[in-house]
């Protein structure tokens with residue numbers, strides 16, 4: 001991004017933080033170009049909910065970026081995500097307050113987690129490696145520009161990571177890192193499958209194989 005032609009005083013007045021941040025990594029927007037890369041700004045999709053944040057699974061509510069409320073289209077409706085998170089969070093809280101008795105009853109039958117037969121993960125490096133591998137697959141093949149070939153490749157790699165992770169999960173004690181990796185894997189899989197189903201270019205990503 002070239003800001004060199006702009007009135008520098010005005011630029012500084014409008015974007016003091018951006019100017020400072022650039023300076024901290026050795027870029028002076030007054031005389032240098034600012035490198036630009038695509039980055040994730042909002043996640044479209046998520047758990048389908050009604051206007052009170054209720055999902056199709058009993059007692060599971062979702063709001064904010066995890067949910068799909070229907071307020072946005074294929075692209076985020078500008079600047080509405082924070083409002084959406086607040087309004088739906090509020091609706092969910094009211095819904096739960098009004099149904100406390102029913103909720104308490106359904107949670108009383110959940111058995112304690114049984115960790116018998118598992119050991120502390122000896123191979124933490126595997127969890128770390130798989131997370132990094134998953135991030136690389138998603139950044140390289142499931143980014144703004146996608147194609148049938150890239151998505152098929154991504155699915156193949158995700159499958160390997162999935163089986164690897166499930167093997168660790170069967171034997172290792174639960175840890176936040178392991179749970180997050182499993183969740184990331186599930187979400188990555190859903191994103192790829194949904195992308196493969198999309199046969200038109202609309203919304204947040206572009207496929208080289210669609211119109």
Ligand SMILES: Cc1cc2nc3c(=O)[nH]c(=O)nc-3n(C[C@H](O)[C@H](O)[C@H](O)COP(=O)(O)OP(=O)(O)OC[C@H]3O[C@@H](n4cnc5c(N)ncnc54)[C@H](O)[C@@H]3O)c2cc1C
Pocket residue numbers: 040041042063064065066078079080081082083085176180
């Ligand atoms: C650069 C940028 C600019 C944006 N600008 C705007 C804007 O101008 N207007 C607007 O409306 N929206 C904007 N958005 C979108 C908006 O910020 C998000 O949609 C909104 O913050 C989502 O809220 P959330 O509560 O669903 O998720 P988050 O704000 O992401 O909150 C999720 C929380 O869960 C925590 N968490 C994650 N994993 C775990 C775990 N395993 N255990 C416990 N906690 C965990 C995280 O630390 C985090 O605190 C912007 C987003 C970005 C990235």
